[in-house]
Amino acid sequence: MTPSPSSTAPASLDVSGLAYAYPDGHQALFGVDLTVGQGERVALLGPNGAGKTTLVLHLNGILGGGVGTVTVAGLPVEKRNFAEIRRRVGIVFQDPDDQLFMPTVREDVAFGPAAAGMRGAELETRVHEALEQVGMAGFADRPPHHLSFGQRRRVAVATVLAMRPEILVLDEPSSNLDPASRRELADILRSLDVTVLMVTHDLPYALELCPRSVILSEGVIAADGRTQDLLCDEELMRAHRLELPFGFDPRSVSVA
């Protein structure tokens, strides 16, 4: 299930020594080191205020100027590479109403590739493929606000898939979804052949989808290992304000 990071291809994501303080002086990251190999699915866990969003916004250069480096498939995140970096790093934000800003689904999915200069039939094919991947091909001409929340989340995933990203970064992908939509999204994410970094508080979801997890706590990576091992380590969980839902025992689940 997990292709081990091959030694020849550069890691999809390589963060090293990343530290960052906001202009108001609040320091959010204190030297983060994280490597995500090609094709891996990794969950980024951590309590509120641990710096997860700050880290995510460093991956495509929205935030920067601190210490340390981020490279995406060998390409450093620097101003001169921003266009290519933003194509390679597909961030799906938490609220699909923020992510989907165009009048129709089709135009929204086309936005990224079109911004990169793609036109005409090639663009159409790209849009259709991306919508096909998330099972939303029949909704291309709908305005996003006429879709259900789960459908909007899936279209939001398609908007970044259309850019053929190296790594898909999902911010709370399961939030506000009903159980069926949550499962449908999981099926979609499993079917994609792409590196995934998933920021989530939904620990069962992390266990279901990501063989590996890292815990970000107080601006550093506090733990990195098999998701099941981390979730079973009660002391570690408590130390970082992570709690499993009532009645959920990670030991009782067999994962591939």
Place this chain on the structure above:
Amino acid sequence: MGAGHAHKLYRHGHSPVHELPPHCKLAAAFAFVVVVVSTPREAVWAFGLYAVLIAAVAAAARIPAGFLLRRLLIEVPFVAFAVLMPFVAQGERVEVLGMSLSVSGLWGAWNVLAKGTLGVAASVLLASTTELRALLLGLQRLKLPPLLVQIATFMIRYGDVITDELRRMSIARRSRGFEAGGIRHWGVLAKTAGALFIRSYERGERVHLAMVSRGYAGSMPVIDEVVATRAQWAYAAVLPAAALAVCLMGWTL
């Protein structure tokens, strides 16, 4: 949420008028209005001919007369003041039904009413044969400042989102026992408006973040190229050209 799938003004169809590229229709409607406005008001028959032209376009677009007339009601508040003109204007007066009316006022009222109605009719036809989205693409194609087009585009997308937010805030207020009524509650409503503004502003920032993350660098990428053939332009030009002929006759006769 839950509005129709197209904008309310739009009437779905496949007529030749529907099929025309949006920027041709925009240009034609605009030219038509300019021509109508520059017609002398004394040429009463000219306005009758314009109305016939509009009716012909409506027929070509298969827009029923009732539909068009109902949509025309939108101008009522705007022309209400035209009705007052014969009463308040100065100058020579005539007796109509026992009322003393100003002649120049009557002409003024006729001028506003006729030109206004024709202008609104042309706009209604444009709106009912062109989707809102297509209109914006047309405006973009006609080289309207891109910032204006972008703002309008976001208005279509976020109008419903913001209305919904407002509705939720209103439900939250009422759930806590608040009923708006009377001047004493204006303070609360003003605060709601303020909160809505801040929420929308913050949403704007998040949307911008999402756009930048997908490669936005200041200009919207062209996704749908709207192009018009020479024949389509010629077809769209029929209305303003015919109107221009009428207008010229109005000036010379």
